[in-house]
Amino acid sequence: MKAPTFRSVTHRSVGWIFVLVLMGLWEIAGRRDASGLFPPLSEVLTETLEVLRSDALTNDILPSVARALAGFVLGSAAGIALGVVLGWWRALEPWTTAPLEFLRAVPVPALVPLAVALYGSTDPMKVGIIALGAFWPVLLNTVDGIRRVDPGYIESARVYTSGSSFSILRRVVLPAATPQITTGLRIGLAISLILMVVSEMFGASSGLGYLVLQSQRLYAMTSMYAGVVILALVGLLLTALFSAVEKRAMSWFDGMKGRTS
Amino acid sequence: MPSLLTDIPRPVRRTLQACAGLATLVLLFEGMRAVGLLPTTSVPSTGEILGALRTSVVDGDMVSAIGYTVLAWLLGLLVATAIGIPSGIAVGLSRWADRATRSAVEILRPVPAVALVPVAIVLFGIEVPMQVFLIAIACVWPLLLGARGGVRAVDPLQVDTARSFGLGQLAIIRRVVLPATVPAMVTALRLSASLGVVVAVGAQLISGSPGLGSLLVSSQNAGKNDVVWACLLVTGALGVVINLLLASAERGIAGWQALSTEGRR
Amino acid sequence: MTISTTTSPAPVLLSADGIGKTYVGEKGAQVEAIGDVSFTVAEGEFVAIVGPSGCGKTTLLRTIAGLLKPSRGEIRFDDKAVRRVPDGFGIVFQEYNRSLFPWLTVRKNVEFGLKDLPRQLRTERAAEALARVHLAGVEDQYPWQLSGGMQQRVAIARALATHPRVLLMDEPFASVDAQTRINLELMTAEISAELGLTTLLITHDIDEAIFLADRVFVLSARPSHVLMEVAVDLPRPRDELATKADPRFLDYRRTVYDAIVHPTTDTTPIATTIPRAEVLT
Numbered sequence: 001m002k003a004p005t006f007r008s009v010t011h012r013s014v015g016w017i018f019v020l021v022l023m024g025l026w027e028i029a030g031r032r033d034a035s036g037l038f039p040p041l042s043e044v045l046t047e048t049l050e051v052l053r054s055d056a057l058t059n060d061i062l063p064s065v066a067r068a069l070a071g072f073v074l075g076s077a078a079g080i081a082l083g084v085v086l087g088w089w090r091a092l093e094p095w096t097t098a099p100l101e102f103l104r105a106v107p108v109p110a111l112v113p114l115a116v117a118l119y120g121s122t123d124p125m126k127v128g129i130i131a132l133g134a135f136w137p138v139l140l141n142t143v144d145g146i147r148r149v150d151p152g153y154i155e156s157a158r159v160y161t162s163g164s165s166f167s168i169l170r171r172v173v174l175p176a177a178t179p180q181i182t183t184g185l186r187i188g189l190a191i192s193l194i195l196m197v198v199s200e201m202f203g204a205s206s207g208l209g210y211l212v213l214q215s216q217r218l219y220a221m222t223s224m225y226a227g228v229v230i231l232a233l234v235g236l237l238l239t240a241l242f243s244a245v246e247k248r249a250m251s252w253f254d255g256m257k258g259r260t261s
Numbered sequence: 262m263p264s265l266l267t268d269i270p271r272p273v274r275r276t277l278q279a280c281a282g283l284a285t286l287v288l289l290f291e292g293m294r295a296v297g298l299l300p301t302t303s304v305p306s307t308g309e310i311l312g313a314l315r316t317s318v319v320d321g322d323m324v325s326a327i328g329y330t331v332l333a334w335l336l337g338l339l340v341a342t343a344i345g346i347p348s349g350i351a352v353g354l355s356r357w358a359d360r361a362t363r364s365a366v367e368i369l370r371p372v373p374a375v376a377l378v379p380v381a382i383v384l385f386g387i388e389v390p391m392q393v394f395l396i397a398i399a400c401v402w403p404l405l406l407g408a409r410g411g412v413r414a415v416d417p418l419q420v421d422t423a424r425s426f427g428l429g430q431l432a433i434i435r436r437v438v439l440p441a442t443v444p445a446m447v448t449a450l451r452l453s454a455s456l457g458v459v460v461a462v463g464a465q466l467i468s469g470s471p472g473l474g475s476l477l478v479s480s481q482n483a484g485k486n487d488v489v490w491a492c493l494l495v496t497g498a499l500g501v502v503i504n505l506l507l508a509s510a511e512r513g514i515a516g517w518q519a520l521s522t523e524g525r526r
Numbered sequence: 527m528t529i530s531t532t533t534s535p536a537p538v539l540l541s542a543d544g545i546g547k548t549y550v551g552e553k554g555a556q557v558e559a560i561g562d563v564s565f566t567v568a569e570g571e572f573v574a575i576v577g578p579s580g581c582g583k584t585t586l587l588r589t590i591a592g593l594l595k596p597s598r599g600e601i602r603f604d605d606k607a608v609r610r611v612p613d614g615f616g617i618v619f620q621e622y623n624r625s626l627f628p629w630l631t632v633r634k635n636v637e638f639g640l641k642d643l644p645r646q647l648r649t650e651r652a653a654e655a656l657a658r659v660h661l662a663g664v665e666d667q668y669p670w671q672l673s674g675g676m677q678q679r680v681a682i683a684r685a686l687a688t689h690p691r692v693l694l695m696d697e698p699f700a701s702v703d704a705q706t707r708i709n710l711e712l713m714t715a716e717i718s719a720e721l722g723l724t725t726l727l728i729t730h731d732i733d734e735a736i737f738l739a740d741r742v743f744v745l746s747a748r749p750s751h752v753l754m755e756v757a758v759d760l761p762r763p764r765d766e767l768a769t770k771a772d773p774r775f776l777d778y779r780r781t782v783y784d785a786i787v788h789p790t791t792d793t794t795p796i797a798t799t800i801p802r803a804e805v806l807t
Contacts, residue, residue, distance in 0.1 A: 109375075
């Protein structure tokens with residue numbers, strides 16, 4: 001029993017050592033850089049801490065997180081709901097495929113200028129844009145996941161439920177499609193985060209994204225990098241949150257996969 | 262209605278249904294304008310949009326915007342593939358390399374690529390290379406993880422079979438592991454491709470780097486709403502073309518795998 | 527046509543009247559899977575349907591179960607036409623890994639068909655069913671953590687938990703190893719005897735059919751029809767070694783085997799009954 005624990009500790013630490021090496025390289029490169037465009041990591045981190053301690057945390061950062069989270073949740077919920085409808089009632093497919101293929105192909109950032117013009121750079125606009133970003137990948141993966149549910153499961157369900165379509169959907173089809181819906185959610189989260197940044201950097205006069213862009217325009221490199229680090233931390237935080245939820249919901253799937261592959 | 266439809270040959274029927282779906286979309290759009298859900302003052306009609314599309318194509322603005330966007334997208338994807346696929350295969354094959362890099366990947370991957378726009382501007386200016394840099398950063402992760410997952414999912418039995426035929430380590434990688442990984446990589450490429458378009462347009466919007474995103478912004482600033490909508494139409498069409506190309510590539514390459522495995526991820 | 531072998535015939539619980547199934551194949555061609563199949567299953571009876579591979583056995587079971595609509599004829603259960611899966615059917619499929627739900631634990635899988643019962647009763651029923659299949663202590667595991675034989679026991683327990691009036695089994699033991707298969711066969715015989723459960727087993731295995739059943743229907747190749755009906759007169763409880771060494775068992779086996787390999791009655795889809803005396807001599 002002693003050996004595996006020792007080994008798992010070294011396994012984990014090898015990864016962190018690599019991270020530290022990368023951080024060290026940034027530090028050294030920053031110190032050697034004479035142009036002033038690439039500040040060393042230590043300065044960036046000091047600045048980051050300062051920003052985190054200032055009122056920017058409550059004024060800019062937390063609202064960003066809240067918008068990203070709200071948009072992601074709303075967009076995903078809508079994507080799952082519509083995805084279930086389109087995936088389950090297959091007669092709709094030939095009619096809806098073409099318009100949906102076109103709509104989803106419009107990159108959501110392209111809608112930001114119009115949204116700003118129509119609704120102003122407001123919170124609901126930003127949440128809506130973020131939601132739309134999450135919506136498409138969740139929708140597509142939900143439709144696909146539901147269509148690919150093993151007919152064997154549905155057959156068993158028809159034997160052991162009273163046979164209503166809704167109860168089969170809820171008790172069997174949705175759980176069976178969860179792995180792929182989760183894949184969609186993971187992609188949706190990444191796109192939500194991109195849109196969080198785009199919606200803040202474009203046409204905004206406040207917020208985290210604006211701060212970073214403004215620092216770049218003023219050539220305040222350290223605070224620019226600090227802003228990037230904070231945006232990265234927000235992404236990391238939300239991704240970690242998602243992974244934690246995912247891990248609990250999907251333990252059966254990971255276990256099964258680990259066993260069969 | 263269905264009885265009438267079933268008499269038509271399937272491909273024709275499908276096309277008709279698709280056209281009907283698209284027509285409904287246009288009607289919906291015009292309907293929303295008519296009812297006032299979309300303000301007619303800032304949202305042009307379908308005819309105006311198509312007209313603007315034609316003029317902008319004729320005067321070359323649209324063509325060069327499409328050209329820059331496609332160029333940046335292609336180069337970015339190329340760089341991401343050149344870095345992501347070999348690294349993904351490496352960490353897929355070597356547990357040690359995987360352990361060493363996993364934490365770094367997990368920290369770097371969630372960084373939204375467009376957050377690096379300011380950094381990219383400082384490093385590369387605001388021309389195409391900046392977009393290439395950002396697209397490559399965004400797209401490298403799905404490709405890396407796709408290749409890694411593909412290598413990991415290779416059936417050990419297939420490897421043992423190859424070994425039983427006396428194949429060496431390198432031959433096994435080349436003749437068994439890589440072919441088995443191709444479908445996963447194509448899927449990852451499809452995901453990266455649409456991500457690439459999102460990042461390209463996002464970066465163009467923010468930085469004014471040439472492409473559809475910046476044409477969109479400059480048209481809007483000039484009050485040319487019809488061109489703005491024409492840009493949206495073109496980005497959508499571009500996305501459709503990209504998706505169709507990659508989906509057919511995926512079907513072609515991954516066809517045998519879809520047939521041979523029950524569950525795909 | 528049929529000769530009843532029991533002195534006091536039990537009422538018919540399940541019957542097929544001239545079932546046929548034609549479906550449109552991949553290239554648009556009409557495939558006739560089931561030609562013309564009729565049979566009856568009496569209450570408490572164990573009936574096996576045996577046929578060569580690819581004779582549409584699974585299609586037949588799915589049709590009997592109400593999962594598929596027959597193209598011709600009718601399935602009747604408890605004197606009512608079967609249009610969808612009726613309450614009172616428990617079904618065990620061959621592919622346990624596609625019919626047990628991997629996201630539910632063993633207990634939840636077994637309780638799956640009991641949603642409308644109060645929790646207390648659900649727990650009792652599940653425990654009782656798991657005890658019947660000799661599975662204890664794995665309630666909180668997931669099906670995919672168990673061996674194939676154990677998974678099939680879970681599937682049987684799931685069917686039993688609903689207290690079915692008919693147990694339908696489609697090649698239930700075809701995906702497990704030989705030793706496990708014997709154990710599962712003995713267990714199935716025991717359960718259906720103890721509960722007096724009406725059981726319909728579909729299998730390609732002649733020995734299994736004869737060993738378990740009171741009556742065996744032999745199916746032809748596609749489009750399938752009943753070639754022969756064999757009433758199995760072997761004492762119960764049956765024993766793996768003694769029963770299978772019984773000369774009558776060997777006779778039944780030869781009869782069924784001949785019918786499948788040399789289907790002389792292939793062109794005349796009429797159920798042929800083997801007179802008992804002939805088999806016995």
